[in-house]
């Protein structure tokens with residue numbers, strides 16, 4: 001599918017001049033002289049675990065050639081120039097890092113409204129559950145999203161995707177889960193589909209009808225779980241582009257048994273499983289994810305040893321979301337324990353109204369400073385492992401021939417600046433499918 005660029009993403013030179021006439025094939029793009037080209041070359045069919053997570057396969061003075069949206073050559077600049085020296089569209093990355101575009105493995109980027117008002121309650125020391133009991137939290141956003149028009153939801157979400165793209169995210173998972181009726185969940189998934197077709201970012205859509213029990217079903221979680229399984233899943237799987245089904249397994253949300261029923265129905269309708277697991281307590285989410293063959297189990301703040309071992313054996317990716325710990329005043333996940341257990345770890349922003357972080361660079365910085373991850377592990381977790389966590393590992397996440405031409409040029413000479421710098425934006429250029437979609441040339 002040809003993705004049209006959003007207007008603000010055009011490079012400056014194109015904004016000044018009249019747009020070039022459409023060409024039948026995208027021109028080839030050559031990136032040369034990267035001081036460090038982190039290719040993340042490695043096993044092609046699975047996420048990386050343990051020591052593999054620290055291997056970024058860095059080439060010095062590296063070059064990448066992209067044609068028709070796909071990586072064709074990767075190697076030493078001299079070698080690539082020998083065969084591709086006639087390419088006209090060239091980015092000189094002298095003194096800069098080049099690496100695959102970030103994959104954000106977990107977002108709730110589609111929502112209406114805001115919950116900035118809850119910061120005062122946080123300052124008063126209220127917990128996540130106490131804020132929910134006062135009418136805040138997910139159900140506040142459900143009220144705002146249900147009453148928003150499709151146009152308003154798309155416009156608000158598009159703005160956040162633009163922000164994510166400027167921080168280097170080229171592929172992201174986006175969940176529903178603020179509708180909680182069949183009609184409003186379908187509307188959310190429809191909005192995500194609309195943006196998947198129109199926005200430069202690659203989107204992976206997840207149905208999260210089991211995000212919370214809606215007020216109409218208060219005290220009747222079982223009946224709501226039945227509605228999710230029997231009505232919402234068949235509709236979402238046939239009428240939208242949803243690829244995954246996710247469930248929040250937690251006291252006050254959904255039990256492991258209810259999640260099992262929902263995820264079995266999802267599987268029968270061709271939706272693969274994801275689980276919000278063990279965020280506020282050990283609720284058996286990690287073990288459930290392994291049992292049902294989920295692609296990922298996310299959060300894992302309180303995951304048991306047995307649950308982590310089961311995940312490692314089943315090849316379930318652990319998605320860690322450190323910005324949520326910051327925003328919700330929760331402990332950080334124990335990444336060292338999780339990686340030692342053999343679980344391949346990925347990262348996500350968990351962009352949502354409760355932890356509004358659009359930057360994977362912030363997730364990387366919190367992973368190194370809060371989760372105890374090595375910078376190289378964080379880079380692997382934000383690229384190739386995140387790609388496997390959203391079912392796109394064979395398409396994106398590394399720079400190898402045949403993969404999507406999605407890359408970042410960083411205004412830094414060592415990849416070690418990722419995870420080290422807190423805040424700011426190191427991204428100078430974002431290339432998606434071989435096209436420059438963000439160009440932040442220095443202001444001088």
Ligand SMILES: [Zn+2]
Nearest residue numbers: 106108276350
């Ligand atoms: Zn989430």
